[in-house]
Amino acid sequence: MNSRGGSGLPSWVFEERLVRVQQTMAERDVDIVMLSVGHDLPYLTGYHAMPLERLTMLVVPREGTATLVIPRLEEPRVTPHPTVFATVPWNETDDPIALTAKLAKGARRVALGDQSWARFLVELLPLMPNVEWVRAVDVVGPLRRVKTADEVAALQRAGAAADRVAAQLHAGAIPLIGRTEAQVSADISQRLLDEGHDVVNFAIVAAGDNAASPHHHPGDRVIRAGEIVLCDFGGTMADYCSDITRCVYLGEPAPEVRDAYAVLKEAQAASVASAVIGATCESVDATARDIIAAAGYGEYFVHRTGHGIGMEAHEDPYIVSGNTERLVAGHAFSIEPGIYIPGKFGMRLEDIVVATTNGPLPMTAVSHDLFVLA
Ligand code: ZN
Ligand code: ZN
Ligand code: ZN
Secondary structure, X not given: OOOOOOOOOOHXXXXXXXXXXXXXXXXXXXXXXXXXXXXXXXXXXOOOOOOOOOOOEEEEEOOOOEEEEEEHHHHXXXXXXXXXXXXXEEOOOXXXXXXXXXXXXXXXXXXXXXXXXXXXXXXXXXXXOOOEEEEOHHHHHHHHOEOOHHHHHHHHHHHHHHHXXXXXXXXXXXXXXXXXXXXXXXXXXXXXXXXXXXXXXXXXXXXXXXXXXXOOOOOOOEOOOOOXXXXXXXXXXXXXXXXXXXXXXXXXXXXXXXXXXXXXXXHHHHHHHOOOOOOEHHHHHHHHXXXXXXXXXXXXXXXXXXXXXXXXXXXXXXXXXXXXXEOOOOEEEEEOOEEEEOOOEEEEOEEEEEEEOOEEEEOOOOOOOOEEEO
């Protein structure tokens, strides 16, 4: 997000998105969509709500422009798009919940954004007793998960920035031995910012047996020669996210590490290649999982193969068994199988991929090898 909290996009982008959301509302028999914190709001308005206790709520009717209920002191942060939404600022002594309920008067089915604070729903419930509540992800999600060419270009820019940091890691430009995981995590974070990210979303650094914990929190553990270092990092750049995982080995890898990594690399590449238009999300997961299982590591691949990505680091579509959704051009998602052997080592290999009519398009290109640094 920029300093004003807007995305800088022209009004026509948001007009088109509003029209498509309202079409989906009609198809799904939703009368009102309410969006607060989370990324559905900036997707529709360019505005990120402050995640604080004062209510910000976009109320979208099935026809006509939307209304943004917003604390008066935060109104200057909004870039106006009058063809998309009107702004209704509330004063400190006003009741924004009553104001919101009034805007939704007569609605039978209301779709509420997934990340709205529970307190706002709890307060709205008694004012809207006959309403059936559903999740806004079912209305806005199908639109958000199919990226336009501009959105893909934004993902490519973020991916390229993360790729440059991964290249620095591979080149040995990021010192590892003798530093703590936390120090390396801070170093990688600074490099993500230096390469153009606005914020760092995470920078996992996990050494040796810590790498067997997929979401390890980098700590005081000092990195030593003779171990694997898993680095999984990403941030947000001009509102779109990056996410990449690469592993480095400090010294000559033991045969068991080399063997497992060869399987992982093959599984990841095959899974990327299988991510063609028309393939189901679960088939892309199965491609990686079958290769890892056939090599005897099935029980050590403990998570789904990937997640969608866009304005959020994790969003639909999920690359997971049971998801029969078929890939269409513009779906963007990670492919990140891993092998985690408790008490010994772990490894993961991750790229963001966009499904296109020309086949799977990775956002990152740095080498997929287990990089050996002396
Ligand atoms: Zn954002
Ligand atoms: Zn990641
Ligand atoms: Zn990821």
